[in-house]
Structure formats: structure tokens, C-alpha cells
Amino acid sequence: MRDPKLNSEQALFSHTDDYIKLVNLARKHPEINELTVKDTNDFLHQLSTLNASENSVPLFVKILANDIQILPADPTQISISGNEKIVYLGQKLNVLSSEASQD
Amino acid sequence: MVGPRGIVAAGIASLFGLELMKQGVKSAELITPLVFMIVLGTVLLNATTARPFAKLVGVFQQDLKGVLIIGSSSFSRIVAKYLKENQREVVIVDNNPSNVKLAKQMGIQAINANIYSDDLSENLELSDMGYLMALTGNASVNQKAIENFSGQFGEKGTYRIIFLKR
Numbered sequence: 001m002r003d004p005k006l007n008s009e010q011a012l013f014s015h016t017d018d019y020i021k022l023v024n025l026a027r028k029h030p031e032i033n034e035l036t037v038k039d040t041n042d043f044l045h046q047l048s049t050l051n052a053s054e055n056s057v058p059l060f061v062k063i064l065a066n067d068i069q070i071l072p073a074d075p076t077q078i079s080i081s082g083n084e085k086i087v088y089l090g091q092k093l094n095v096l097s098s099e100a101s102q103d
Numbered sequence: 104m105v106g107p108r109g110i111v112a113a114g115i116a117s118l119f120g121l122e123l124m125k126q127g128v129k130s131a132e133l134i135t136p137l138v139f140m141i142v143l144g145t146v147l148l149n150a151t152t153a154r155p156f157a158k159l160v161g162v163f164q165q166d167l168k169g170v171l172i173i174g175s176s177s178f179s180r181i182v183a184k185y186l187k188e189n190q191r192e193v194v195i196v197d198n199n200p201s202n203v204k205l206a207k208q209m210g211i212q213a214i215n216a217n218i219y220s221d222d223l224s225e226n227l228e229l230s231d232m233g234y235l236m237a238l239t240g241n242a243s244v245n246q247k248a249i250e251n252f253s254g255q256f257g258e259k260g261t262y263r264i265i266f267l268k269r
Contacts, residue, residue, distance in 0.1 A: 019176075019240045026178035032185045057147075057180065068189055070234060070262055087180065 025090050033092045034062060034085040043080045049093070056090035060070055108149075109142030168192060169232035171256075173248045174239030175202035175213060182238070183211045192231055196223060197239075218248050231255070237263035 009055045013024070037043040043061075061078050062085040063068045069078065071086075114189045116138035123131035172179050173178050175197035183206065195206045195213040206213035216223055235252045237245035245263040253261050 019178075019238075022178040023176050023240070024240075026176070026181050030177065030181055032181060054126065059185075062189070067147070068186065068191060072262065087185070 007041055022057060022089070023053040025055070026074040027031070029055060029090040031092070032087060032089055035093075036085050036086050037080060037082075041087070043078070043084065044075065046086055047075055050086065051087050052088075053090070053093060056088050056093055057089040058086050061085070062087050108146050109138075112138055113142055126237045139250045169194070170234045170236060171196065171232045171252070173197075173218060173235070175199065176238065176240065179236075179238045180206050180209055180211065182236070184209055187211060192237065194232070216252060218244065233260055235261045237261070 035046055037046055047058055050058045058071055060071050061080075063069060063081075064083060068087070071078070108238060113135075116135050120131055120134035120138075123134065170183075170191055170193050172183055172188055172195045175195045179195060183195055186193045187210070193211060195203070195211055196211065196218065197203050197206070198214050198215065198217040200215050202212040203215045214223070233256065235248060235256045237248040239245055239248075249261045249263050
């Protein structure tokens with residue numbers, strides 16, 4: 001079930017975050033945080049960092065003030081212009097930007 | 104809203120036009136086509152200007168912002184609270200009264216209903232909803248919710264949580 005091809009476009013959040021993980025994380029860290037992204041590369045980098053952590057699950061993409069887009073399991077469906085924020089459940093993380101992490 | 108605009112005026116004009124023509128009133132034959140032209144003209148005017156006017160006065164609904172969440176787990180309630188704080192209309196549906204009560208205590212609109220047996224359209228205004236998030240711990244319930252509401256929200260408006268074999 002971890003194969004993205006086995007989950008439809010209707011799958012939420014990611015191909016690895018299931019109900020048990022979400023409910024456990026909501027109990028452990030019942031907070032929602034936001035993370036600003038600069039561009040598509042930064043977006044995908046931050047997303048993979050958040051997905052890799054056991055203490056965070058990306059949920060939405062916040063565009064402008066209050067326009068919120070549900071994050072599908074396939075993040076390439078989202079177009080990034082540079083003013084977006086990743087909204088995630090879990091512990092507040094100090095995620096390095098994609099440029100900084102390459103240095 | 105689509106309806107038979109001007110049908111009363113057109114009907115009366117036809118009736119009276121014919122009657123007046125029988126009585127030999129001058130230009131009575133023009134009444135019916137004139138009324139039909141006015142009806143057609145106002146319908147076209149309404150159709151072409153309503154949207155720009157609504158945008159101009161700031162009452163045009165850009166997008167359906169409401170989110171219907173199936174399942175009121177602790178995770179669902181946190182998500183609903185965040186969406187509500189960001190001016191999204193949110194409704195949670197759950198068949199567990201305790202979970203519904205917890206959601207209501209957080210100020211979230213919540214309905215005690217079963218998607219298998221209850222007609223949700225009787226309990227809430229689905230026309231305000233743009234998205235469905237099926238977040239229950241039961242894959243079958245989530246799939247049923249997607250099937251029930253895909254007609255309402257479309258394929259791009261219905262989402263469900265995934266399930267992994269552990």
C-alpha cells in the first residue's frame with residue numbers, strides 16, 4: 001500500500017500517513033503549524049522533510065491569507081508561486097531551506 | 104436560478120393582444136411580439152450582467168469554501184478547528200454522539216448521523232460545501248462517503264484518508 005500507484009488521487013496528505021499515525025500524532029502533538037515555502041523545489045524539499053519526520057504530517061497548502069488547499073497524496077498536483085505555506089500537524093520543526101541544506 | 108422569466112407577462116400579452124386585435128384596436132398586433140422582445144431582452148441583460156455586478160459589489164462567491172468532514176476523531180477535530188479559524192465553514196459528521204459532543208464543545212458544527220442510513224442533505228446545507236474529507240478509522244466508511252458525495256463535490260472535491268497494512 002506504500003506504492004503511490006495503489007492510492008488514488010483522492011488519497012489525503014501522503015502515501016504513508018494513515019489513520020493510526022494521524023490519530024497518534026494528534027494525541028502526542030495536538031498543534032497545527034505553518035511553514036513558508038519559496039518555490040516549488042523548496043516546497044517539495046520541506047514536504048519530504050516533514051513527511052520523513054515521525055512528529056509531523058503535512059495537511060494543507062495555505063495560499064495568500066486564508067485560501068487553503070487540501071494536500072493530496074500526490075503533491076505535484078499543487079502549483080507553487082512562492083507565497084504559500086505548508087500547514088502541518090505536529091511538533092514545530094526548524095526545517096532548513098532546500099538551498100541551505102545543499103550547502 | 105433558472106425559471107420561466109416573464110411567462111405571466113407573455114401569456115397575458117398574447118391573450119390581450121388577440122382580444123384587442125379582434126376588437127380592431129390600432130397596433131394591437133404589436134403587443135405580443137413587443138412583450139416577448141422585452142422578456143427576451145431582460146433575460147439576456149440579466150444573464151450577461153449579473154456575475155460582473157455581483158463581483159463589483161463584492162457578493163460573488165468565488166469558490167465553495169465549506170469542508171464536510173466525516174469522522175470526529177481527535178485528529179479530525181484539530182483539522183476542523185484550524186479550518187474554522189481560517190474562515191472555512193466546517194461541518195463534522197459522526198455516528199458517535201460522544202465525538203459529536205466533543206466537536207461541539209470546540210465550537211465546531213457537528214452532526215450525529217450515519218452515512219449509511221441517514222440522508223445528510225436533510226440535516227445540512229450541502230450547497231455551501233465544496234470539499235469532503237473522509238477521516239474515519241474505517242476504510243469502508245470512507246469509501247462509502249466518497250461514493251455518496253462524489254456527485255456533489257466531484258472527483259477533485261472528495262478526499263479520503265489512506266490505510267496501510269501494518
